[in-house]
Amino acid sequence: MQPSEFPVLSRPSARPALSGAGPGDFTEAWLRNRRLSEHTRDAYRRDVAGWLAWCAARDLDPLRANFLDVNSYGRSLEATPAARSGQPLTPATVARKLSALSSWYDFLVKLRAVEANPVSGADRPRVDRDHSATVGLTPEEVDTLLAAAEAETGPTAARNRAAVGLLADLGLRVGELVSLNLSDLGAERGHRSVRFVGKGGKPRRRALTPSTAYAVDAYLTERATTQGVAVHELTGPLLVTATGARLDRHSVFRLVRRLARTAGIPAWAKLSPHSLRHAFATTARAEGVPLEDVQDAMGHADPRTTRRYDRDRHNLDRDPAYVIWAARARRRS
Template sequence: MSAELVPRQSSEVSTARHDPRDDWPDEARRLRDQLADLYGDQDPLPNAAGAWCARQKSAHTRRAYARNLLRWEAYARKSTIHPLQAKLPLADAYANHLAQLPGRDGGTLSESGQAQALAAAGSFYDYAVRIQVVETNPFTHVERPFVDPDYSPTEGLTETEVDKLITTARGWAPRSYALVTLLYLLGTRIDETLALNVTDLGYDRGHRTLPLRRKGGKKQPVPVPPIVIDALQSYLGDRTEGPLFITGTGERWMQTGVWKHLRVLARAAGIPGAANIKPHTLRHQFITDNLAENVPLERVQDAVGHSDPRTTQRYNRRRRALDDHPAYGLAARLAARLEGSGD
């Protein structure tokens, strides 16, 4: 006779009900709370949005998706339409609205920015359909802007400008120097960099390493050159735990602070494009300078964690350098032929 399963009675066993939302990442809980403040706890939108955000693999993606969903929600609410009742005409109007928004560096929002906003909204509705909160995705048939796979809006630096930026950072503060050398010599994304902790510094067969969490959540250890290790050790001093990069109050350094600081450094270095410099500028420069030194494309691609070599080439600033344009070589050969025929 089988024993009957009886719940164990113990004063140590908690009878408190567990809320699964407590297991969501911070970004998902914040998104849920922001929407709950607007629509109330009984509306299905806040929990659906929070659960969708929680499914994204990286904190960077969760922040970007939450930001773009809130942008869409604000547009729908201003149009007096509940986001879960939106149809294709409103989604089409939103796409037109995005094309008129101001961009971060002047002008209008880039095509890639528009595409990302539409992709985030579409991703949410795909999830909402799957959990049966809505019947259809209003963004399924919205026309996406064309994004040139060979174009990147990030402005490049000259070799002299890179040297000036690093020299300025070295004289500014140990944290500045450690940040700039790491971004340039490792080609990391800023979210990967700021997610690192002091205890992440490790060893692997004679190399000092840092484990980067790439897009999609995959981990990749990268070697850290001696110049970066020296800069980090000078910055960290006796600190053995906590975030790798911190603010003056000991909090983890956030992206907005890094953006501002890099532009301060760039202005101090006398770089003409200082107002547009950003962490990604140094990632672009890592790719450009390595390819210019004839490092094989596949090695650079692997170093920066790109799944497609075309993405790596898109970042290559010298790919379209006018100095090497084939028109010059063709013109020189034509001039030689014409000169020869004249003889």
């Protein structure tokens, strides 16, 4: 770490007000010190900005805040309606915001801007690891959504088929999908593949299924023809808009809901690209894919996270008691 990369800070005994020292500099230095996707960086940046604004409204120096202040902020967040739904923020959202703030303060502790992290002693919301608010899809609903994409015509139809195919067959996060570049496509030992940087800055690689590889090839062939170049001459993002800009996550959200509505899926208005990720995990487990393989495919550090995505995990058909009983019956026969 080069000292010149970070703002010059006073010792804790003479802490300056953060607003006077340039909070954006602290935040950007903290983010540069982390291996994060751009989407996560933006979210963390907003989380810290929210805390600084809350402190400023109360004439509170963030460098002198204690766990009681953080608790008050947490209660304030819990009473704040979400911009889209108008409903209070969920415990998981509040916990995520406080987690980002805790990381920010850990960074300031290392820089000796504060003596201790005030978030570490705060009362954070309890988040049930066995629950997810994402609305899932059954395998049959995924099939109808893909069929709706197949039936589409128009200038963006080929791109849309490639996008939903990647979401459904690989269970990608929407941020991973829109960050893909043409240079990420490849081939390894007979497999068509795609490489990308996953959550936490971890390099990932996945195999493309034959149907998704076909959809991607068809899209790129159409795109190259439109541009009057060969496919291998295409550069830049994998998925682009009509103007050549990178497709953004909001467009993918709208795409999934529009296709789901066309497919007649009842919960279409509540679906998101993450719904396809949940369906990927549930279907993989239902088809007998070992938990650790699903965990690796989804890029989860903790298998408990993967289990939360498995919507069919409480199905009594999968109770191990049946397997044990069947094995005992075979031994006795």
